[in-house]
Amino acid sequence: MFRSLNKEINKTPLEDWIARKIGLQAEELTREALERYQLAQIRKTIAWVKEKSSFYREKFRAVEPESITDFSLFSKLPFTFPQDIRQNPQRLVCTGQRDIARIVTLNSSGTTGQPKRIYFTPEDQQLTIDFFDIGMRNLVGPGDRVLILLPWRQPGSVGDLLRAGLERLGAEAILFGPVSEAKEAVQTALKSKANSLVGIPTHVLAMARSQKGKLLSGSLKSVLLSTDYVPRSICQALESIWGCQVFNHYGMTEMGLGGGVQCAALAGYHLREADLYFEIIDPESGQVLDEGETGEVVFTTLTRVGMPLIRYRTGDLSRFIPTKCLCGTVLRSMEVVKSRIAGQIKLQNHSLSIAEIDEVLFLFDEIVDYQARIDRDSGRDCLYIDIKTSENTLVSRDKDLEYRLGQALRRVPAIQKEFPLNNQIVIITSGNSVPFSRGTGKRSIIDNRLNSG
Numbered sequence: 001m002f003r004s005l006n007k008e009i010n011k012t013p014l015e016d017w018i019a020r021k022i023g024l025q026a027e028e029l030t031r032e033a034l035e036r037y038q039l040a041q042i043r044k045t046i047a048w049v050k051e052k053s054s055f056y057r058e059k060f061r062a063v064e065p066e067s068i069t070d071f072s073l074f075s076k077l078p079f080t081f082p083q084d085i086r087q088n089p090q091r092l093v094c095t096g097q098r099d100i101a102r103i104v105t106l107n108s109s110g111t112t113g114q115p116k117r118i119y120f121t122p123e124d125q126q127l128t129i130d131f132f133d134i135g136m137r138n139l140v141g142p143g144d145r146v147l148i149l150l151p152w153r154q155p156g157s158v159g160d161l162l163r164a165g166l167e168r169l170g171a172e173a174i175l176f177g178p179v180s181e182a183k184e185a186v187q188t189a190l191k192s193k194a195n196s197l198v199g200i201p202t203h204v205l206a207m208a209r210s211q212k213g214k215l216l217s218g219s220l221k222s223v224l225l226s227t228d229y230v231p232r233s234i235c236q237a238l239e240s241i242w243g244c245q246v247f248n249h250y251g252m253t254e255m256g257l258g259g260g261v262q263c264a265a266l267a268g269y270h271l272r273e274a275d276l277y278f279e280i281i282d283p284e285s286g287q288v289l290d291e292g293e294t295g296e297v298v299f300t301t302l303t304r305v306g307m308p309l310i311r312y313r314t315g316d317l318s319r320f321i322p323t324k325c326l327c328g329t330v331l332r333s334m335e336v337v338k339s340r341i342a343g344q345i346k347l348q349n350h351s352l353s354i355a356e357i358d359e360v361l362f363l364f365d366e367i368v369d370y371q372a373r374i375d376r377d378s379g380r381d382c383l384y385i386d387i388k389t390s391e392n393t394l395v396s397r398d399k400d401l402e403y404r405l406g407q408a409l410r411r412v413p414a415i416q417k418e419f420p421l422n423n424q425i426v427i428i429t430s431g432n433s434v435p436f437s438r439g440t441g442k443r444s445i446i447d448n449r450l451n452s453g
């Protein structure tokens with residue numbers, strides 16, 4: 001928090017890049033110029049999807065692209081929902097199959113079943129590489145060595161495009177993939193002399209808290225954590241163990257993988273505003289909210305060719321930070337996403353999210369990952385927390401740790417009120433058996449109440 005007082009914060013490199021992308025000199029970039037550009041791209045995109053996509057042709061039958069002359073008119077257009085992609089992704093695709101370089105299949109974690117398929121042309125992939133190149137300059141530069149702990153084997157996968165972006169900026173990418181053995185990942189980081197890591201929060205935490213994890217202290221200067229949201233407690237743990245800066249990246253496949261990234265001020269994310277237009281809406285009424293209010297993140301692609309998305313509902317909750325970032329950019333800052341609408345579990349009188357449990361459990365040095373689930377046992381709701389501890393060899397129960405975790409969880413108001421009895425919170429130490437299976441998927445509380453008696 002006070003870091004900003006001690007040293008000057010470099011302006012996010014995204015600003016100059018976005019100025020160039022919209023045909024301006026860096027110093028000419030203003031909000032007005034950017035918004036003029038965004039509106040023009042919105043009109044172009046609507047014309048394109050009306051011509052090429054049967055889904056949007058039908059949806060926007062009555063919409064005249066040229067009539068969208070300001071954002072309030074744009075905000076009257078209907079939303080695109082994840083369900084629209086699930087039902088028939090082909091109808092949203094704007095090019096022939098031959099022009100598609102990659103199709104990403106996203107398996108649904110919820111009950112909705114059908115996967116989502118997102119289509120990208122080679123031009124779309126170049127846009128992502130471009131963003132990774134510039135976005136990574138917030139934390140690394142030429143000559144740096146970056147260990148990539150994300151999937152990379154498939155051409156066009158997130159790790160593959162990140163590698164291409166890093167090579168363009170002159171850094172070296174060391175490809176590893178999602179972490180299943182923290183020890184092995186630490187050894188690779190040490191052997192390859194990596195000075196930066198990009199990975200999934202719990203995976204990187206497992207490395208830091210593994211036996212040899214501390215050996216990376218001093219050699220790592222930065223870490224980028226990427227998923228839908230990053231627990232604050234994990235950032236703090238990494239900063240304290242490794243003494244490095246921890247950056248948050250915000251993105252989802254539908255956005256073209258990258259959406260925004262923190263600058264050295266480590267406040268909100270700066271957004272990829274030449275490629276994406278963001279809105280914050282009231283998830284109930286669908287109305288655009290005033291600057292600074294928290295609501296659902298909605299985005300529109302401005303430069304995508306293969307499968308443009310208009311007013312796509314992300315399900316993530318955030319807000320625009322109304323004050324200027326310490327780096328001085330004219331770009332907007334979006335507060336780091338803390339939770340998703342779907343991640344909120346409704347209990348009798350309160351709701352509970354995985355984020356609230358994260359902030360409690362990851363403060364414990366012993367914990368590297370866990371699964372939370374709610375079951376109904378003998379008519380009562382019970383919260384089961386299955387923990388994975390930093391010592392993979394631990395198989396026996398640690399009663400003292402279980403007690404302390406239970407006490408800490410009770411400090412979460414929703415847990416205290418909804419699970420008041422001691423036996424309503426059950427901590428399970430299954431050591432090695434909790435898988436790191438989620439990869440880049442979204443974490444959530446498993447709700448078994450409907451299945452159990």
Ligand SMILES: [Zn+2]
Nearest residue numbers: 263265325327
């Ligand atoms: Zn900034």
